[in-house]
Amino acid sequence: MQRHKIKTIFSLNMKTHTHNQDEHFMQLALAQAKMAGAQNEIPIGAVLVKDNQVLASAHNSCEADHTPLSHAEIKVIQSITRGQSNWRLNEHSLYVTLEPCLMCLGAILQARVSRLVFGAYDQKKKELVADRSGIVGLNDQQILHDNNHALSVTAGVLEEPCSALLKDFFKKRRQSQDQS
Numbered sequence: 001m002q003r004h005k006i007k008t009i010f011s012l013n014m015k016t017h018t019h020n021q022d023e024h025f026m027q028l029a030l031a032q033a034k035m036a037g038a039q040n041e042i043p044i045g046a047v048l049v050k051d052n053q054v055l056a057s058a059h060n061s062c063e064a065d066h067t068p069l070s071h072a073e074i075k076v077i078q079s080i081t082r083g084q085s086n087w088r089l090n091e092h093s094l095y096v097t098l099e100p101c102l103m104c105l106g107a108i109l110q111a112r113v114s115r116l117v118f119g120a121y122d123q124k125k126k127e128l129v130a131d132r133s134g135i136v137g138l139n140d141q142q143i144l145h146d147n148n149h150a151l152s153v154t155a156g157v158l159e160e161p162c163s164a165l166l167k168d169f170f171k172k173r174r175q176s177q178d179q180s
Protein backbone atom coordinates (compact mmCIF):
# COMPACT_ATOMS: atom_id res chain seq x y z
CA MET A 1 0.00 0.00 0.00
CA GLN A 2 1.44 3.33 -1.04
CA ARG A 3 0.69 5.81 1.71
CA HIS A 4 1.90 9.02 0.08
CA LYS A 5 0.98 9.72 -3.50
CA ILE A 6 3.04 12.88 -3.41
CA LYS A 7 6.76 12.24 -3.22
CA THR A 8 8.14 13.44 0.08
CA ILE A 9 11.60 14.17 1.36
CA PHE A 10 12.68 15.65 4.64
CA SER A 11 14.50 18.92 4.95
CA LEU A 12 17.71 19.23 6.93
CA ASN A 13 17.44 22.28 9.12
CA MET A 14 17.06 24.71 6.28
CA LYS A 15 14.97 27.09 8.36
CA THR A 16 15.58 30.73 7.58
CA HIS A 17 12.62 31.94 9.63
CA THR A 18 12.53 32.10 13.38
CA HIS A 19 10.21 30.30 15.70
CA ASN A 20 9.00 33.63 17.09
CA GLN A 21 8.01 34.85 13.65
CA ASP A 22 5.98 31.72 13.08
CA GLU A 23 4.25 32.12 16.43
CA HIS A 24 3.54 35.77 15.68
CA PHE A 25 1.81 35.00 12.38
CA MET A 26 0.01 32.01 13.88
CA GLN A 27 -1.37 34.33 16.57
CA LEU A 28 -2.88 36.45 13.79
CA ALA A 29 -4.39 33.33 12.21
CA LEU A 30 -5.75 32.37 15.64
CA ALA A 31 -7.39 35.78 15.98
CA GLN A 32 -9.15 35.09 12.67
CA ALA A 33 -10.20 31.66 13.92
CA LYS A 34 -11.73 33.23 17.03
CA MET A 35 -13.69 35.63 14.85
CA ALA A 36 -15.07 32.64 12.94
CA GLY A 37 -16.07 30.93 16.19
CA ALA A 38 -17.87 34.07 17.35
CA GLN A 39 -19.95 33.85 14.16
CA ASN A 40 -20.80 30.18 14.74
CA GLU A 41 -18.40 29.07 12.04
CA ILE A 42 -15.86 26.31 12.69
CA PRO A 43 -12.96 28.33 14.17
CA ILE A 44 -10.21 28.09 11.57
CA GLY A 45 -8.18 31.11 10.45
CA ALA A 46 -5.39 31.77 7.98
CA VAL A 47 -2.96 34.51 6.99
CA LEU A 48 -0.84 34.82 3.87
CA VAL A 49 2.60 36.34 4.39
CA LYS A 50 5.27 37.63 2.05
CA ASP A 51 8.51 39.33 3.17
CA ASN A 52 7.23 39.32 6.74
CA GLN A 53 4.14 41.30 5.74
CA VAL A 54 0.60 40.00 6.09
CA LEU A 55 -1.03 40.37 2.68
CA ALA A 56 -4.32 38.68 3.48
CA SER A 57 -6.17 37.19 6.39
CA ALA A 58 -9.42 35.24 6.48
CA HIS A 59 -11.44 32.72 8.40
CA ASN A 60 -13.70 29.85 7.57
CA SER A 61 -17.19 31.06 6.54
CA CYS A 62 -18.93 28.04 5.02
CA GLU A 63 -22.16 28.66 6.96
CA ALA A 64 -22.50 32.33 6.05
CA ASP A 65 -21.51 31.74 2.42
CA HIS A 66 -23.54 28.52 2.08
CA THR A 67 -20.65 26.74 0.43
CA PRO A 68 -18.13 24.10 1.47
CA LEU A 69 -15.49 26.01 -0.48
CA SER A 70 -15.19 28.95 1.95
CA HIS A 71 -12.24 27.58 3.88
CA ALA A 72 -9.78 30.12 5.29
CA GLU A 73 -6.90 28.92 3.08
CA ILE A 74 -8.94 29.21 -0.15
CA LYS A 75 -10.12 32.68 0.87
CA VAL A 76 -6.63 34.10 1.52
CA ILE A 77 -5.35 32.67 -1.77
CA GLN A 78 -8.32 34.07 -3.67
CA SER A 79 -8.13 37.48 -2.07
CA ILE A 80 -4.55 37.88 -3.30
CA THR A 81 -4.77 36.24 -6.70
CA ARG A 82 -8.21 37.37 -7.88
CA GLY A 83 -7.83 39.83 -10.72
CA GLN A 84 -4.05 39.37 -10.79
CA SER A 85 -2.34 38.08 -13.88
CA ASN A 86 0.28 36.42 -11.71
CA TRP A 87 -1.46 33.93 -9.45
CA ARG A 88 1.71 32.11 -8.42
CA LEU A 89 2.49 32.61 -4.76
CA ASN A 90 5.97 31.15 -4.75
CA GLU A 91 7.40 33.63 -2.27
CA HIS A 92 4.48 33.37 0.10
CA SER A 93 3.93 31.53 3.35
CA LEU A 94 0.47 30.43 4.36
CA TYR A 95 -0.31 30.11 8.07
CA VAL A 96 -3.42 28.21 9.08
CA THR A 97 -4.63 27.09 12.50
CA LEU A 98 -5.56 23.54 11.40
CA GLU A 99 -3.82 21.07 9.09
CA PRO A 100 -5.36 21.74 5.66
CA CYS A 101 -7.98 19.44 4.17
CA LEU A 102 -7.32 17.84 0.79
CA MET A 103 -9.16 20.60 -1.09
CA CYS A 104 -7.02 23.30 0.51
CA LEU A 105 -3.78 21.35 0.19
CA GLY A 106 -4.56 21.00 -3.51
CA ALA A 107 -5.18 24.74 -3.83
CA ILE A 108 -1.97 25.53 -1.89
CA LEU A 109 0.03 23.33 -4.27
CA GLN A 110 -1.72 24.74 -7.36
CA ALA A 111 -1.04 28.30 -6.20
CA ARG A 112 2.67 27.39 -5.77
CA VAL A 113 2.74 28.61 -2.17
CA SER A 114 6.30 28.05 -0.98
CA ARG A 115 5.71 27.39 2.69
CA LEU A 116 2.83 26.05 4.74
CA VAL A 117 2.72 26.48 8.52
CA PHE A 118 -0.13 24.94 10.46
CA GLY A 119 -1.13 24.72 14.11
CA ALA A 120 -3.30 21.76 15.12
CA TYR A 121 -3.16 18.37 13.45
CA ASP A 122 -6.38 17.13 11.90
CA GLN A 123 -7.26 14.08 13.97
CA LYS A 124 -9.95 13.00 11.53
CA LYS A 125 -7.34 12.80 8.81
CA LYS A 126 -5.33 10.30 10.84
CA GLU A 127 -8.37 8.04 10.84
CA LEU A 128 -8.62 8.43 7.08
CA VAL A 129 -4.96 7.51 6.73
CA ALA A 130 -5.60 4.32 8.66
CA ASP A 131 -8.50 3.37 6.41
CA ARG A 132 -7.42 4.43 2.95
CA SER A 133 -4.27 4.74 0.95
CA GLY A 134 -3.12 7.96 -0.65
CA ILE A 135 -4.36 10.43 1.95
CA VAL A 136 -1.53 12.70 2.98
CA GLY A 137 -1.09 13.23 6.72
CA LEU A 138 1.40 16.09 6.94
CA ASN A 139 4.53 15.96 9.04
CA ASP A 140 6.70 18.70 10.43
CA GLN A 141 9.65 19.75 8.27
CA GLN A 142 8.27 17.89 5.33
CA ILE A 143 8.64 19.01 1.74
CA LEU A 144 5.94 18.05 -0.73
CA HIS A 145 6.98 17.94 -4.36
CA ASP A 146 4.34 18.41 -7.00
CA ASN A 147 5.79 18.56 -10.52
CA ASN A 148 8.34 21.36 -10.40
CA HIS A 149 7.04 22.90 -7.24
CA ALA A 150 8.19 22.28 -3.68
CA LEU A 151 6.12 23.15 -0.63
CA SER A 152 7.85 23.11 2.72
CA VAL A 153 5.70 22.31 5.74
CA THR A 154 6.10 23.34 9.36
CA ALA A 155 3.57 21.67 11.64
CA GLY A 156 2.38 22.17 15.19
CA VAL A 157 3.08 25.90 15.67
CA LEU A 158 0.89 26.97 18.63
CA GLU A 159 -0.71 23.55 18.32
CA GLU A 160 -2.22 23.70 21.81
CA PRO A 161 -4.30 26.90 21.51
CA CYS A 162 -5.27 26.11 17.91
CA SER A 163 -6.49 22.67 18.93
CA ALA A 164 -8.17 23.87 22.15
CA LEU A 165 -10.19 26.44 20.22
CA LEU A 166 -11.62 23.74 17.95
CA LYS A 167 -12.29 21.25 20.75
CA ASP A 168 -14.03 23.91 22.80
CA PHE A 169 -16.18 24.93 19.84
CA PHE A 170 -17.37 21.38 19.14
CA LYS A 171 -17.94 20.68 22.83
CA LYS A 172 -20.17 23.76 23.16
CA ARG A 173 -22.00 22.88 19.97
CA ARG A 174 -22.71 19.34 21.24
CA GLN A 175 -23.96 20.76 24.54
CA SER A 176 -26.34 23.16 22.82
CA GLN A 177 -27.61 20.37 20.56
CA ASP A 178 -28.21 18.15 23.61
CA GLN A 179 -30.26 20.91 25.21
CA SER A 180 -32.45 21.50 22.18
Ligand SMILES: [Zn+2]
Nearest residue numbers: 071100101104
Ligand atom coordinates in the same frame (compact mmCIF):
# COMPACT_ATOMS: atom_id res chain seq x y z
ZN1 LIG B 1 -9.81 23.20 3.65
